[in-house]
Structures are given as structure tokens and as C-alpha cells.
Amino acid sequence: MTEREPLLIYGAGDHGMVVAEAASTRWTVAAFVDEYPKSTSIFGMPVMTSIEAAPDALSIIVAIGHNMARRRIFADLCGYGRRMVNVIHPTAVVSPSALLGLGIYIGPHAVVNAQASIENGAIVNSGAIVEHHSQVCAFAHVGPGAVLAGRVHVGPMSLIGAGASVRPGVSIGDCCTVGAGAAVVSDLPNGTTAVGVPARSLDAGARGDAAARSGGQPLADAVVVSPEQAASDL
Numbered sequence: 001m002t003e004r005e006p007l008l009i010y011g012a013g014d015h016g017m018v019v020a021e022a023a024s025t026r027w028t029v030a031a032f033v034d035e036y037p038k039s040t041s042i043f044g045m046p047v048m049t050s051i052e053a054a055p056d057a058l059s060i061i062v063a064i065g066h067n068m069a070r071r072r073i074f075a076d077l078c079g080y081g082r083r084m085v086n087v088i089h090p091t092a093v094v095s096p097s098a099l100l101g102l103g104i105y106i107g108p109h110a111v112v113n114a115q116a117s118i119e120n121g122a123i124v125n126s127g128a129i130v131e132h133h134s135q136v137c138a139f140a141h142v143g144p145g146a147v148l149a150g151r152v153h154v155g156p157m158s159l160i161g162a163g164a165s166v167r168p169g170v171s172i173g174d175c176c177t178v179g180a181g182a183a184v185v186s187d188l189p190n191g192t193t194a195v196g197v198p199a200r201s202l203d204a205g206a207r208g209d210a211a212a213r214s215g216g217q218p219l220a221d222a223v224v225v226s227p228e229q230a231a232s233d234l
């Protein structure tokens, strides 16, 4: 029997547990890392507070639900030369023509259809549908059961809430939040929070507001990985 490769899960919160379970059919979860752990072990695996003790060659996924925090840790780990991998639940359906970045999570029963792209560090959560030619930019999160119809663009670090749907061809800017259950029928500028059916902006939604909400850090610049490199990590 082939031995499963060990995997380190960075993030020991709710999302970390979800990713660990999804990973368990392909990997052996060796440990969790969390700067602020709530417990010393999860599923019998140790929770370390620093990655320094972990071997350099160990595969890692950053499993932190907060988009900005996930981006920060991902960038730090890449800077240290750590090996980032994707976790794709075995029941997810991912088109062979989809482009996948690195460090992404695709949950149970999610669908990523033809020519869609899921960029580095993005999350396509349980049962979400990313239809053909849609683009989920780096560190964005498509929530459980959300539906992106064809040719939708979701900007870096945006969150599409649970059960929301986005009309074909709509572009959602950087650092937007789409409320749970919303129906987005027109483009959203950077930093918008929109709720309802049809979705309406909840606030002024200026780009500067989004940066302020995220602790004043600069807005996303996607970490680009060649399709060849990404494919070799699947």
C-alpha cells in the first residue's frame, strides 16, 4: 500500500478542522500550526505554535477562514520557501480545463466548471458552484452553496456569502462582501458589502474603507503561479 504524504495544516480553527477532514483521504495530517491555539491537539494531532520545528519539505495548506489573514500567512510561508499544496475534497468535481493556483481548498460537492480559474489561496466551500470561465481571484472565498454563474469575476479577498448567487458576467471587485443569500445582478465596486435580492450596497464601499477594515494593509496583489506549476501540485 502506498504511504500517504504528510501534510501540515496552518490554522487550527473551524476551517482548519474542515480542511483536515477533506485532506484525510489523500494525506496524513502530521500536525496543525496556530499562533493562537485554543487547544494543544486536534483529532489526536499536535497543534504547534510555530512552524520552525516542521521539516522544510513538508507540504502545507493555510486553512484560515479570514481572507486577509490567510493571505498574510501564505505570503510569509512562500517567502520562507515552504511547499504549498491544494486540498480538494474527493467529492468535488473540478473540470480538467480549470486553472488552479496553489494553496486552494475546494470542499465537498463543490463544482468548478470548464475554463474557470481558482487563484492562489482561494476557497471554494462545500457545495459551491463556480461555473464556466469564472475567475475566483487570490484569497477570495466562495461560501457554502454559493453559485457563480458563467464568466463571473470575484476580486481578490472578496467573500461570497453562503447561498448567494451571482448573475452571469458580473464582476465583483476586490475585498467585497456579498451577504448570505444575496443575488448579485450587477457589478460591485471594490470594497462593497452588498446584501439582499437583488443585492444592494450596505455601506459606502469605497476601496479605502476596505483597506481600513483589513487593518490598513494594501489590497491584494495576486501571487501568480504558472498553470504547469499548479498542475504538478494537484
Ligand SMILES: CC(C)(COP(=O)(O)OP(=O)(O)OC[C@H]1O[C@@H](n2cnc3c(N)ncnc32)[C@H](O)[C@@H]1OP(=O)(O)O)[C@@H](O)C(=O)NCCC(=O)NCCS
Pocket: 125, 143, 144, 160, 161, 162, 177, 178, 179, 180, 181, 182, 193, 194, 195, 196, 202
Ligand atoms: C453581509 C454581512 C457581512 C453583514 O454583516 P454585518 O456587517 O455584521 O451587518 P449586520 O449583521 O449588523 O446587519 C446590518 C443590516 O444588514 C442586514 N443584513 C445582514 N446580512 C444580511 C443578509 N445576508 N441578507 C439580508 N440582509 C442582511 C441586517 O438585517 C441589518 O439590517 P438592519 O440595519 O435593517 O437591521 C453578513 O450578515 C453576512 O451575510 N455574511 C456572510 C457570511 C457567510 O456566509 N460566510 C460564509 C462562511 S463559511
